[in-house]
Amino acid sequence: MASIASARYGKDNVRLYKVDRDPKTGVQTVNETTVCVLLEGKIDPAYTTADNSVIVATDSIKNTIYLLAKQNPVTPPELFASILASHFPSTYPHISGAHVSIITHRWTRMTVRGQPHPHSFYRDGTETRNVLVHSSPLGLRISSSIKGLTVLKSTGSAFHGFIKDEYTTLGETWDRILSTDVDATWEWRVFRDVEEVRKEQAGFDQAWEHARETTMRVFAEDYSASVQATMYKMSEEILEKVPGVMSVTYELPNKHYFEINMEWHKGLKNTGKDAEVYAPQSGPNGLIKCTVERNSAKPKL
Template structure:
């Protein structure tokens, strides 16, 4: 048998789901809800559980699940970044977890919005699932190091029916793609932005309001630039988005966008004697695969310090 060694390992619990009700202290009928899906991964002195069938150091994944529920009950929070930090810090700060050297926690927030009544008022405690867009947060914590936090947006499906072109690209003998001066631009936005390192959990908590403003700001920046900017390429558009978010929020160290193409191509109606191309195009056919995938990470030259 070949000589081997355990190069790396980590383990945890995924798809831990809960909904928390936030009740207004002055008017109990005024409520908000947050629904999270949580992933935890631990690293540390777990080698012998793999190599010697010794589970003495293993924190059961069921215990990790229970920990998520209990921390959600015992702590006040309204931002996924704060809860991710609470969970990660729990496993890297308590003495009973001395053998745990690092914790990785991902929190996905599902979108619930309040119902608007016929009077124009938002109902105090009734909600609807507002699309498949997700808000994300990640925290990595080590026993002696700082907390690293990343925020994000996923599954934000956007489309504009004009105001986008693609021309002047590299061509060789295998190129068949025609240049276009006007096209449909659609993508599913995956945006993540990393914060300068936080020294402590309390430091993360102090940024609670900023996390909310940054999420709203990143989302609005995505809309503004996507809609208003004439796009010469997905690459140019995402670079402008990244740069704007970094300029808006001093604590953000870098921003990454992943924008896969959601293609819509003109339907060929020439066999029927009908023009449906160029300026006459109004009917388009969606094509799922293959699809372009464009991504970029833009960083602040002088790192922000919290």
């Protein structure tokens, strides 16, 4: 005998672009996102007995995303995702929850002849601003994140004092290149409904700015004893700056740059203090993860 343990369905990779035009100044602002909406609830018959009467067509989900984008602000993405996540359970009684993912792609305003251009933009790297919202009878759970922010510093990082045994070949270093692709996520307190999310509207953008600025500043300024130590400092500072955030998670790959020994060529020195030319490595790489939460987030025993 078999039964469904869990099921979700919906529409993925919905590309959405919205432009806001200021009629007074002629300045336009653009927002491009990729949206995914997955629904859950009393939908088992569609799987077990081929009963489609419980299915909101995924094409209808796509249409809903576009219509709600026309009728509501799409920024901050936390708010728009909450509007989407709340719409489906309130519209279809048998749908108990929705999972909404929004990826915001970077468009940066061009500077032309020393002035910000009113309607021209360029793609500023692969970094994205991501949001996940899960609606349920308990409220709205929101997580925000920075993904694909690639950073590097050519000094100011060390790694020594680690375990050395019969498996160890890595030498200690007091000066190395440190590079990573930042994946930082911060989890918000649970919001009761969309109206409560609206009250926090300005705070979502401020939190993203704090997280991004903190990540880059601590990365640059911290004399890193390890990726672990540096990511903890980043997390701790974000929690201090943003009261509504309950936890911060970093996932940081350690992208290696290896020295190249050139002594075979006429004794040319290119290691240690003489190193200038390195070989960037695509893999394998270290991967460091850490979640830091407020002490108040832990249940009292």
